[in-house]
């Protein structure tokens with residue numbers, strides 16, 4: 526029993542020593558001392574190696590600043606700090622010294638003030654001597670005004686050019702400005718006509734978005750646009766060169782934007798060439814004979830508005846088209862759950878009805894609907910402004926149509942709001958209707 530315990534003890538001692546050796550083997554280069562100083566066990570009899578790190582740029586007033594001192598020493602070492610040659614004791618309220626396990630020391634300065642500017646010296650002392658490393662800190666004062674800055678200038682919508690006859694928006698982000706301006710080829714652009722300037726402040730008070738909108742873009746708008754930021758006699762600028770391009774063929778470029786929407790039902794890379802023979806050297810000849818045509822655009826059922834929650838059909842008659850599209854407020858409508866597009870070829874190859882069915886109409890469907898016919902680089906459009914209205918009182922509007930059917934059984938419906946003494950028949954009918962689900966109010 527006794528010898529068994531002894532054996533047990535020695536096994537434990539062995540394991541303990543072994544695990545310490547393992548730990549040392551895992552980090553053979555150095556260990557960290559009680560003050561977080563690295564003991565370089567490769568070196569013997571040498572001065573400590575010291576690195577001092579402070580923010581390289583001027584810090585703001587009241588900023589939290591950290592100055593770091595990294596020390597590698599073969600033996601135990603102490604760190605002392607000096608500020609402009611004077612020893613820093615931890616009693617100084619705004620200073621906190623933190624010894625880190627990563628073999629260094631951090632000096633934290635809370636709410637940095639002008640008095641904290643200057644030279645910080647980190648002195649590391651081991652038994653072989655002292656090494657000083659100094660780094661400097663600069664703190665801005667209260668009256669400091671950051672210079673004006675143009676963060677970026679770009680064309681809105683991730684575009685590189687502007688489509689002719691469209692509207693392009695140039696965006697500029699400004700910081701710390703008193704005044705701003707847009708220049709075109711070096712001349713100041715003024716608000717008005719085809720140029721609109723829009724200023725938007727952001728959540729951060731010192732930032733501002735400054736946009737220049739150019740409406741109905743022409744080739745003469747090509748050139749260098751400069752966004753200028755100004756403050757207290759200092760200014761900064763950033764440039765952008767704007768180029769224009771025509772709307773690509775088989776595309777629609779709405780005048781209120783800088784986008785191109787494909788409109789050909791069967792995309793073909795060169796529709797003009799397809800429609801001309803090899804002998805025909807003027808491809809336009811054929812197109813001019815039969816330009817695309819939008820004959821009419823109307824609401825189905827001789828209606829002027831659409832009933833809310835109903836289904837409205839917009840009818841468009843097209844002639845000589847290769848492609849067609851429906852636009853809502855200038856944006857192409859895609860076939861989806863609430864929008865059904867139906868093409869009906871009626872008269873020969875070149876004539877057809879192109880309808881748009883809007884299901885479960887909401888107030889948000891109000892706006893400008895455009896029917897467009899396209900052929901060989903030419904397009905024609907017709908517009909219609911759709912308005913909605915709720916189903917009238919005492920009417921039933923079935924969800925699958927755009928009609929209102931009078932529910933005339935109720936006396937109050939027949940005679941408007943005036944009240945007449947009801948006879949017994951209508952009282953009975955009223956009772957019947959009250960239990961049915963037809964709503965009449």
Ligand SMILES: *[C@@H]1O[C@H](CO)[C@@H](O)[C@H](O)[C@H]1NC(C)=O
Pocket residue numbers: 554555565567
């Ligand atoms: C210590 O010496 C080893 C081998 O010579 C080397 O790989 C290692 O980087 C040295 N450690 C330090 C901290 O210089």
Ligand SMILES: *[C@@H]1O[C@H](CO)[C@@H](O)[C@H](O)[C@H]1NC(C)=O
Pocket residue numbers: 607609610611646648655656657
């Ligand atoms: C280190 O800097 C302190 C304060 O500036 C100074 O008193 C000391 O003499 C310096 N020591 C060495 C070795 O440079």
Ligand SMILES: *[C@@H]1O[C@H](CO)[C@@H](O)[C@H](O)[C@H]1NC(C)=O
Pocket residue numbers: 608611612613614616617640641
């Ligand atoms: C820090 O305190 C010492 C005395 O404790 C004083 O001499 C020194 O000026 C103080 N430094 C700052 C920056 O307040």
Ligand SMILES: *[C@@H]1O[C@H](CO)[C@@H](O)[C@H](O)[C@H]1NC(C)=O
Pocket residue numbers: 601602603650651652
């Ligand atoms: C480190 O500092 C302590 C107390 O401040 C001092 O007693 C000790 O001698 C110092 N060691 C070295 C190597 O300077």
Ligand SMILES: *[C@@H]1O[C@H](CO)[C@@H](O)[C@H](O)[C@H]1NC(C)=O
Pocket residue numbers: 690741743780
């Ligand atoms: C756009 O400008 C052209 C001339 O460049 C003009 O003919 C056209 O009417 C203008 N369009 C609009 C919508 O102002």
Ligand SMILES: *[C@@H]1O[C@H](CO)[C@@H](O)[C@H](O)[C@H]1NC(C)=O
Pocket residue numbers: 710745747748749
């Ligand atoms: C603006 O400058 C560009 C080149 O920098 C030039 O091609 C263009 O014609 C100029 N436009 C005007 C209106 O001055």
Ligand SMILES: *[C@@H]1O[C@H](CO)[C@@H](O)[C@H](O)[C@H]1NC(C)=O
Pocket residue numbers: 834885887924
């Ligand atoms: C119609 O749309 C409304 C929301 O606008 C929705 O609550 C309702 O369920 C829809 N009705 C049908 C038949 O889809």
Ligand SMILES: *[C@@H]1O[C@H](CO)[C@@H](O)[C@H](O)[C@H]1NC(C)=O
Pocket residue numbers: 854889891892893
């Ligand atoms: C469409 O345009 C009309 C006016 O032109 C506007 O009242 C409506 O809010 C627009 N609708 C949408 C969804 O953009």
